[in-house]
Amino acid sequence: MSELHDGVYARLLAHYGPQSWPAESPLEVMVGAVLTQNTAWRNVEQAIANLKDAGALRVEALDKLNDEALAELIRPAGYHRLKARRLKNLARCVVQQHDGSLEALFQFDVESLREQLLSLNGIGPETADLIVLYAARKPTFVVDAHAARVFKRHGWIEFEADYHAIKDFFESGLEQDLALFQEYHALIARVGNEHCRKRPQCEGCPLRDLLPEGGPLEPDTF
DNA sequence: GACCAGGCACATC
DNA sequence: GATGTGCATGGT
Numbered sequence: 001m002s003e004l005h006d007g008v009y010a011r012l013l014a015h016y017g018p019q020s021w022p023a024e025s026p027l028e029v030m031v032g033a034v035l036t037q038n039t040a041w042r043n044v045e046q047a048i049a050n051l052k053d054a055g056a057l058r059v060e061a062l063d064k065l066n067d068e069a070l071a072e073l074i075r076p077a078g079y080h081r082l083k084a085r086r087l088k089n090l091a092r093c094v095v096q097q098h099d100g101s102l103e104a105l106f107q108f109d110v111e112s113l114r115e116q117l118l119s120l121n122g123i124g125p126e127t128a129d130l131i132v133l134y135a136a137r138k139p140t141f142v143v144d145a146h147a148a149r150v151f152k153r154h155g156w157i158e159f160e161a162d163y164h165a166i167k168d169f170f171e172s173g174l175e176q177d178l179a180l181f182q183e184y185h186a187l188i189a190r191v192g193n194e195h196c197r198k199r200p201q202c203e204g205c206p207l208r209d210l211l212p213e214g215g216p217l218e219p220d221t222f
Numbered sequence: 223g224a225c226c227a228g229g230c231a232c233a234t235c
Numbered sequence: 236g237a238t239g240t241g242c243a244t245g246g247t
Contacts, residue, residue, distance in 0.1 A: 037229040078244035
Protein backbone atom coordinates (compact mmCIF):
# COMPACT_ATOMS: atom_id res chain seq x y z
CA MET A 1 0.00 0.00 0.00
CA SER A 2 1.40 3.42 -0.93
CA GLU A 3 2.39 5.86 1.82
CA LEU A 4 -0.53 8.17 1.03
CA HIS A 5 -3.17 5.43 1.18
CA ASP A 6 -1.54 4.00 4.27
CA GLY A 7 -1.81 7.36 6.06
CA VAL A 8 -5.36 8.13 4.92
CA TYR A 9 -6.68 4.64 5.63
CA ALA A 10 -5.08 4.50 9.08
CA ARG A 11 -6.57 7.86 10.09
CA LEU A 12 -10.07 7.00 8.82
CA LEU A 13 -10.11 3.54 10.40
CA ALA A 14 -8.87 4.90 13.73
CA HIS A 15 -11.49 7.65 13.67
CA TYR A 16 -14.58 5.78 12.45
CA GLY A 17 -13.82 2.09 13.04
CA PRO A 18 -14.83 -0.65 10.58
CA GLN A 19 -17.75 0.16 8.25
CA SER A 20 -20.09 -2.21 6.47
CA TRP A 21 -22.67 -1.97 3.67
CA PRO A 22 -26.06 -1.85 5.42
CA ALA A 23 -27.71 -4.80 3.63
CA GLU A 24 -28.83 -8.28 4.60
CA SER A 25 -28.31 -10.00 1.25
CA PRO A 26 -26.51 -9.64 -2.10
CA LEU A 27 -29.80 -8.74 -3.80
CA GLU A 28 -30.42 -6.02 -1.22
CA VAL A 29 -26.97 -4.63 -2.06
CA MET A 30 -27.82 -4.58 -5.76
CA VAL A 31 -31.18 -2.90 -5.21
CA GLY A 32 -29.60 -0.37 -2.85
CA ALA A 33 -26.88 0.38 -5.41
CA VAL A 34 -29.50 1.32 -8.01
CA LEU A 35 -31.76 3.21 -5.60
CA THR A 36 -28.92 5.34 -4.22
CA GLN A 37 -28.03 6.71 -7.65
CA ASN A 38 -27.98 10.51 -7.32
CA THR A 39 -29.85 10.09 -4.04
CA ALA A 40 -28.89 10.35 -0.37
CA TRP A 41 -28.86 6.99 1.42
CA ARG A 42 -31.46 8.00 4.01
CA ASN A 43 -34.02 8.29 1.20
CA VAL A 44 -33.17 4.76 0.05
CA GLU A 45 -33.85 3.12 3.41
CA GLN A 46 -37.63 3.61 3.33
CA ALA A 47 -37.79 2.30 -0.23
CA ILE A 48 -35.92 -0.88 0.78
CA ALA A 49 -38.23 -1.29 3.77
CA ASN A 50 -41.26 -1.00 1.47
CA LEU A 51 -39.84 -3.70 -0.82
CA LYS A 52 -39.24 -6.00 2.14
CA ASP A 53 -42.74 -5.43 3.53
CA ALA A 54 -44.23 -6.22 0.11
CA GLY A 55 -42.13 -9.40 -0.22
CA ALA A 56 -40.63 -7.88 -3.35
CA LEU A 57 -36.96 -8.15 -2.41
CA ARG A 58 -36.55 -11.34 -4.42
CA VAL A 59 -35.31 -11.68 -8.00
CA GLU A 60 -38.48 -13.38 -9.30
CA ALA A 61 -40.74 -10.91 -7.51
CA LEU A 62 -38.92 -7.91 -9.00
CA ASP A 63 -39.09 -9.52 -12.43
CA LYS A 64 -42.84 -10.17 -12.22
CA LEU A 65 -44.02 -6.99 -10.50
CA ASN A 66 -45.43 -4.44 -12.94
CA ASP A 67 -43.59 -1.16 -13.42
CA GLU A 68 -46.20 1.01 -11.73
CA ALA A 69 -46.46 -1.14 -8.59
CA LEU A 70 -42.68 -1.32 -8.24
CA ALA A 71 -42.35 2.43 -8.81
CA GLU A 72 -44.87 3.08 -6.05
CA LEU A 73 -42.89 0.96 -3.55
CA ILE A 74 -39.61 2.75 -4.25
CA ARG A 75 -41.10 6.25 -4.48
CA PRO A 76 -39.25 7.55 -1.36
CA ALA A 77 -35.89 7.04 -3.13
CA GLY A 78 -36.80 9.45 -5.91
CA TYR A 79 -36.71 8.96 -9.71
CA HIS A 80 -39.12 6.10 -8.97
CA ARG A 81 -40.34 5.36 -12.52
CA LEU A 82 -36.80 5.43 -13.88
CA LYS A 83 -35.38 3.27 -11.10
CA ALA A 84 -38.27 0.77 -11.34
CA ARG A 85 -37.24 0.11 -14.97
CA ARG A 86 -33.59 -0.21 -13.91
CA LEU A 87 -34.39 -2.75 -11.17
CA LYS A 88 -36.49 -4.76 -13.59
CA ASN A 89 -33.69 -4.75 -16.16
CA LEU A 90 -31.39 -6.18 -13.51
CA ALA A 91 -33.90 -8.80 -12.35
CA ARG A 92 -34.73 -9.84 -15.92
CA CYS A 93 -31.05 -10.32 -16.69
CA VAL A 94 -30.62 -12.64 -13.69
CA VAL A 95 -33.80 -14.61 -14.49
CA GLN A 96 -33.28 -14.99 -18.23
CA GLN A 97 -29.50 -15.32 -18.48
CA HIS A 98 -28.59 -16.92 -15.15
CA ASP A 99 -31.64 -19.02 -14.32
CA GLY A 100 -32.62 -16.59 -11.55
CA SER A 101 -29.45 -17.34 -9.60
CA LEU A 102 -27.21 -14.56 -8.34
CA GLU A 103 -24.56 -17.19 -7.55
CA ALA A 104 -24.51 -18.08 -11.25
CA LEU A 105 -24.03 -14.42 -12.17
CA PHE A 106 -21.34 -13.94 -9.56
CA GLN A 107 -19.22 -16.88 -10.72
CA PHE A 108 -17.76 -14.74 -13.51
CA ASP A 109 -14.45 -12.94 -12.96
CA VAL A 110 -14.33 -9.23 -12.13
CA GLU A 111 -13.95 -8.00 -15.70
CA SER A 112 -16.64 -10.09 -17.37
CA LEU A 113 -19.05 -9.54 -14.49
CA ARG A 114 -18.44 -5.82 -14.75
CA GLU A 115 -19.04 -5.90 -18.52
CA GLN A 116 -22.30 -7.81 -18.13
CA LEU A 117 -23.58 -5.30 -15.60
CA LEU A 118 -22.48 -2.32 -17.69
CA SER A 119 -24.39 -3.69 -20.68
CA LEU A 120 -27.66 -3.27 -18.76
CA ASN A 121 -29.57 -0.04 -19.20
CA GLY A 122 -29.37 1.86 -15.91
CA ILE A 123 -26.11 0.33 -14.66
CA GLY A 124 -23.12 2.64 -15.10
CA PRO A 125 -19.54 2.34 -13.81
CA GLU A 126 -20.19 3.22 -10.18
CA THR A 127 -23.26 1.02 -9.79
CA ALA A 128 -21.52 -1.90 -11.53
CA ASP A 129 -18.49 -1.58 -9.26
CA LEU A 130 -20.65 -1.34 -6.13
CA ILE A 131 -22.37 -4.60 -7.10
CA VAL A 132 -19.08 -6.35 -7.91
CA LEU A 133 -17.45 -5.23 -4.65
CA TYR A 134 -20.27 -5.61 -2.13
CA ALA A 135 -22.70 -8.14 -3.67
CA ALA A 136 -20.37 -10.42 -5.66
CA ARG A 137 -17.54 -9.77 -3.18
CA LYS A 138 -14.73 -9.35 -5.69
CA PRO A 139 -12.00 -6.69 -5.41
CA THR A 140 -12.69 -3.74 -7.70
CA PHE A 141 -12.42 -0.17 -6.44
CA VAL A 142 -15.58 1.93 -6.36
CA VAL A 143 -15.13 5.57 -7.25
CA ASP A 144 -17.92 7.83 -6.07
CA ALA A 145 -18.40 11.57 -5.84
CA HIS A 146 -17.05 11.50 -2.29
CA ALA A 147 -13.78 9.80 -3.26
CA ALA A 148 -13.29 12.24 -6.13
CA ARG A 149 -14.04 15.24 -3.94
CA VAL A 150 -11.90 14.21 -0.95
CA PHE A 151 -8.85 13.34 -3.04
CA LYS A 152 -9.11 16.29 -5.43
CA ARG A 153 -9.53 18.77 -2.60
CA HIS A 154 -6.42 17.50 -0.88
CA GLY A 155 -4.45 17.79 -4.11
CA TRP A 156 -3.84 14.04 -4.33
CA ILE A 157 -5.45 13.70 -7.76
CA GLU A 158 -6.01 16.22 -10.56
CA PHE A 159 -9.37 17.97 -10.83
CA GLU A 160 -9.60 16.76 -14.44
CA ALA A 161 -9.25 13.07 -13.52
CA ASP A 162 -12.24 11.00 -14.70
CA TYR A 163 -13.76 7.82 -13.26
CA HIS A 164 -11.20 5.45 -14.73
CA ALA A 165 -8.22 7.61 -13.87
CA ILE A 166 -9.35 7.77 -10.25
CA LYS A 167 -10.11 4.03 -10.16
CA ASP A 168 -6.60 3.32 -11.49
CA PHE A 169 -5.12 5.65 -8.90
CA PHE A 170 -6.64 3.58 -6.10
CA GLU A 171 -6.17 0.13 -7.59
CA SER A 172 -2.51 0.71 -8.44
CA GLY A 173 -1.73 2.01 -4.95
CA LEU A 174 -3.44 -0.78 -2.98
CA GLU A 175 -3.12 -4.53 -2.45
CA GLN A 176 -5.88 -6.30 -4.42
CA ASP A 177 -7.72 -7.25 -1.26
CA LEU A 178 -11.52 -7.52 -0.96
CA ALA A 179 -11.79 -6.46 2.66
CA LEU A 180 -9.43 -3.52 2.14
CA PHE A 181 -11.35 -2.28 -0.94
CA GLN A 182 -14.69 -2.58 0.85
CA GLU A 183 -13.46 -0.89 4.00
CA TYR A 184 -11.53 1.91 2.30
CA HIS A 185 -14.40 2.86 -0.02
CA ALA A 186 -16.87 2.93 2.86
CA LEU A 187 -14.55 5.02 5.03
CA ILE A 188 -13.96 7.53 2.25
CA ALA A 189 -17.71 7.79 1.65
CA ARG A 190 -18.18 8.44 5.36
CA VAL A 191 -15.58 11.21 5.62
CA GLY A 192 -16.69 12.69 2.30
CA ASN A 193 -20.27 12.77 3.45
CA GLU A 194 -19.52 14.24 6.85
CA HIS A 195 -16.76 16.71 5.96
CA CYS A 196 -15.97 17.18 2.28
CA ARG A 197 -19.28 18.33 0.82
CA LYS A 198 -19.73 21.33 -1.46
CA ARG A 199 -19.09 23.49 1.58
CA PRO A 200 -16.25 21.66 3.32
CA GLN A 201 -16.45 21.28 7.09
CA CYS A 202 -12.85 20.55 8.01
CA GLU A 203 -13.41 21.11 11.72
CA GLY A 204 -13.01 17.71 13.36
CA CYS A 205 -12.14 15.92 10.10
CA PRO A 206 -9.72 13.01 10.66
CA LEU A 207 -7.83 14.05 7.49
CA ARG A 208 -7.45 17.67 8.57
CA ASP A 209 -3.72 17.43 9.26
CA LEU A 210 -3.19 16.24 5.67
CA LEU A 211 -4.72 19.36 4.07
CA PRO A 212 -2.43 21.41 1.81
CA GLU A 213 -1.34 24.91 2.93
CA GLY A 214 -4.33 27.24 2.84
CA GLY A 215 -6.98 24.57 3.29
CA PRO A 216 -8.98 22.47 0.82
CA LEU A 217 -8.52 23.22 -2.89
CA GLU A 218 -11.53 24.69 -4.70
CA PRO A 219 -12.24 23.93 -8.34
CA ASP A 220 -14.31 26.39 -10.42
CA THR A 221 -17.26 24.02 -10.27
CA PHE A 222 -18.23 20.67 -8.89
C1' DG B 223 -38.87 28.17 -1.30
C1' DA B 224 -34.08 27.49 -2.68
C1' DC B 225 -30.70 24.32 -2.11
C1' DC B 226 -28.59 19.69 -1.36
C1' DA B 227 -27.99 14.77 -2.28
C1' DG B 228 -24.70 13.65 -6.58
C1' DG B 229 -25.67 8.42 -11.44
C1' DC B 230 -27.08 7.39 -15.82
C1' DA B 231 -28.93 7.74 -20.61
C1' DC B 232 -29.70 10.28 -24.35
C1' DA B 233 -29.80 14.34 -27.45
C1' DT B 234 -27.15 17.69 -29.31
C1' DC B 235 -23.31 20.23 -30.79
C1' DG C 236 -16.18 13.00 -27.67
C1' DA C 237 -17.48 16.82 -24.74
C1' DT C 238 -21.53 19.15 -22.90
C1' DG C 239 -26.27 19.79 -21.26
C1' DT C 240 -30.62 18.06 -19.66
C1' DG C 241 -34.25 15.03 -17.68
C1' DC C 242 -35.28 11.97 -14.15
C1' DA C 243 -38.12 12.92 -8.47
C1' DT C 244 -37.95 12.67 -3.71
C1' DG C 245 -37.20 14.28 1.16
C1' DG C 246 -34.33 16.79 4.44
C1' DT C 247 -32.06 21.33 5.69
